[in-house]
Amino acid sequence: MFLHHPKLPDTPKHPSPARPTPSIIDEPPEPPPGTPSLPPRARARCVVQAEATGSAMGKHGSCSHDAEACYPPGGGAGLYPYMMESPQIRWAFIRKVYAIVTLQLLLSLAVGATVTLVDAIGIFFRSRTLAALLSYAAAVIAPFIIMIPMIHLRKKHPINLVLLALFTVSISFLVGLGCLSAKGVVILEAVGITMVVVAALTVYTFWAAKKGYDFEFLGPFLMVSLLIFALFVLVKSLFPMGKTGTMVYGCIGALLFSGFIIYDTDNLIKRFSYDEYVIAAIELYLDIINLFQAILALLEG
DSSP states (O other), X not given: OOOOOOOOOOOOSXXXXXXXXXXXXXSOOOOOTTSOOOOHHHXXXXXXXXXXXXXXOSSSSSTTTOGGGGSOTTGGGSSSTTOOSOHHHHHHHHHHHHHHHHHHHHHHXXXXXXXXXXXXXXXXXXXXXXXXXXXXHHHHHHHHHHHHHHHHTTTSTTHHHHXXXXXXXXXXXXXXXHTTTSOHHHHHHHHXXXXXXXXXXXXXXXXXXXXXXXXXXXXHHHHHHHHHHHHHHHHHHHSOOHHHHHHHHHXXXXXXXXXXXXXXXXXXXXXXXXXXXHHHHHHHHHHHHHHHHHHHHHHHO
């Protein structure tokens, strides 16, 4: 039995030129309704990356076959726009880092209070004897000695946490020595101001990340500023500048380490891998400690 095929229309003598096939890479697909708009270049990169790697994204396994594949599931449910990882896993990592930083700060409070309130420690270091000077030099060098194996073994549990605790104690002892010459009321004021500033900057950074802002560009500026600030501190220690130099140190340090808190918090939200919780905790902890010391110097000046 033969099937009847309908007669095909006659081909025109002068066929119209064929329309060029639209390129998905040149003109990325528009996002589906209700999805946040993605910049054209970003959508094009998403298409190229999905086609090159063959990763299964979206309903049809490729960004080029489905416009929704360029957009992560959940829309705005992530910590920042177009978040490709699981928000639950990232939130668990963030909570872990902040729990470690909180324990570090509590340990620093205990050690610093002990150094400040125990009169024998203050009398010994104020005596400026050879033993006191050697002890102070050892206290300054100890954090750097501990930091080397701590960074090398940062992913080895539980030795990384043990080294982190030793590093925190050594830093806390130095902070306590720095508070020996300050009044108790000034120290409490510096602690309170530091807590408020850190909380405000943290909330702001999370809000800015949610809105799509990125602070990665601050990295080079902060590193150069830190180098200049370190040179200024060295000159200040060799050539005392009085109260004016102390206030300048406090103002510059407060601005600099406030910027570092924003930068490191942004990295915590977006860039740190899940096994780098020790490095993330160290960076935030040092930012807070240095901010406290800068505010303390500013109040003393």
